[in-house]
Amino acid sequence: MNGKSCVRCGNKAQLKRPKTGELICKECFFVVFETEVHETITSSNLFSRGERVAIAASGGKDSTVLAHIMKVLNDRHDYGLELFLLSIDEGITGYRDDSLESVKRNKEEYQLPLEIVSYEQLYGWTMDAIVAQIGMKNNCTFCGVFRRQALDRGCELLKVDKMVTGHNADDVAETVLMNVLRGDIARLQRCVAIVTHDESGGYIPRAKPFKYTYEKEIVMYAYFKKLDYFSTECIYSPNAYRGFARELIKDLERVRPQCIVDIIRSAETFQFDTVNIRKQVISRCEKCAYISSQKICRACVFLEGLNSGKAKLSVFESEGKTQKSKARRVEEEEKVERSKVSILNADW
Numbered sequence: 001m002n003g004k005s006c007v008r009c010g011n012k013a014q015l016k017r018p019k020t021g022e023l024i025c026k027e028c029f030f031v032v033f034e035t036e037v038h039e040t041i042t043s044s045n046l047f048s049r050g051e052r053v054a055i056a057a058s059g060g061k062d063s064t065v066l067a068h069i070m071k072v073l074n075d076r077h078d079y080g081l082e083l084f085l086l087s088i089d090e091g092i093t094g095y096r097d098d099s100l101e102s103v104k105r106n107k108e109e110y111q112l113p114l115e116i117v118s119y120e121q122l123y124g125w126t127m128d129a130i131v132a133q134i135g136m137k138n139n140c141t142f143c144g145v146f147r148r149q150a151l152d153r154g155c156e157l158l159k160v161d162k163m164v165t166g167h168n169a170d171d172v173a174e175t176v177l178m179n180v181l182r183g184d185i186a187r188l189q190r191c192v193a194i195v196t197h198d199e200s201g202g203y204i205p206r207a208k209p210f211k212y213t214y215e216k217e218i219v220m221y222a223y224f225k226k227l228d229y230f231s232t233e234c235i236y237s238p239n240a241y242r243g244f245a246r247e248l249i250k251d252l253e254r255v256r257p258q259c260i261v262d263i264i265r266s267a268e269t270f271q272f273d274t275v276n277i278r279k280q281v282i283s284r285c286e287k288c289a290y291i292s293s294q295k296i297c298r299a300c301v302f303l304e305g306l307n308s309g310k311a312k313l314s315v316f317e318s319e320g321k322t323q324k325s326k327a328r329r330v331e332e333e334e335k336v337e338r339s340k341v342s343i344l345n346a347d348w
């Protein structure tokens with residue numbers, strides 16, 4: 001920072017704020033970071049006094065900073081919330097077992113009760129065992145469906161009114177882009193909501209206090225506050241499509257940091273043709289009674305597939321697709337592969 005001054009207090013600047021480009025000292029950065037999250041919480045009336053709130057804690061940087069800041073703001077501004085940590089153990093050796101150790105240390109540091117729910121105990125399967133059966137392709141689909149339900153089940157155990165997650169502005173902007181690129185208007189409409197819940201009240205509302213908080217600032221905050229978190233990527237993670245959206249956002253951010261918040265604000269102001277958006281009809285799964293838009297929920301379809309050794313097929317079935325459409329998709333994939341080969345072999 002070479003002798004430059006903090007734009008807020010005039011002391012020596014120690015960093016450049018990724019979101020605004022301002023030169024600022026560490027203390028002022030903590031103040032603006034915490035104040036902005038507090039403003040997001042109050043301006044959207046995220047909580048009501050007396051609510052029991054679960055913090056979905058993976059042990060990664062986002063949810064570790066979230067746990068820290070929820071504790072700080074709840075005490076400082078007297079929100080009157082009862083806070084809990086909720087972790088899902090997906091059963092990924094060398095990844096989740098290590099990150100859960102960070103959560104356990106945070107539980108001690110912040111003096112918050114912790115509930116850990118595991119895939120093994122809920123479904124009888126760990127992700128290690130699932131990947132051993134189905135391989136790396138599609139494993140994120142299984143994990144996402146199981147995690148969503150596991151978090152809800154954890155919330156039921158804790159009897160909470162709401163859950164908060166560490167999804168940040170970069171995550172939301174990526175999701176907006178992915179939904180635009182896929183033309184998924186229903187999800188596009190839902191993905192910028194700061195609180196998501198279904199109208200029937202079937203699952204616990206989920207809130208994103210970091211909706212406008214930049215990932216880079218979360219990392220800086222965690223670093224300067226010396227928070228205890230686990231920083232390795234999931235060993236099974238490659239979600240190629242989200243990866244592309246992420247890279248695109250990072251490239252755009254390098255040129256114009258404001259773009260992240262602008263993408264979110266744009267999606268917030270879209271006008272949707274609600275008549276033509278298919279409404280999800282929520283009912284209960286006939287097998288496990290978890291909320292579902294189908295007769296059998298996706299987690300049960302996946303479990304049936306895993307238990308009968310036909311897990312790959314269950315991905316299609318869970319999307320309401322038939323054997324015929326699977327055959328069609330395989331045919332299309334083969335066609336693409338053939339055309340790639342002919343392009344490679346072409347005499348340019």
Ligand SMILES: Nc1ncnc2c1ncn2[C@@H]1O[C@H](COP(=O)(O)OP(=O)(O)OP(=O)(O)O)[C@@H](O)[C@H]1O
Nearest residue numbers: 056057058060061062063064086087088165166167
């Ligand atoms: N195993 C888990 N247990 C509890 N909450 C989880 C778990 N995995 C994800 N979450 C919640 O979902 C949010 C987004 O998860 P994602 O997998 O995108 O991780 P991330 O962006 O790396 O976040 P983090 O840095 O907190 O791990 C997390 O911030 C956390 O609140």
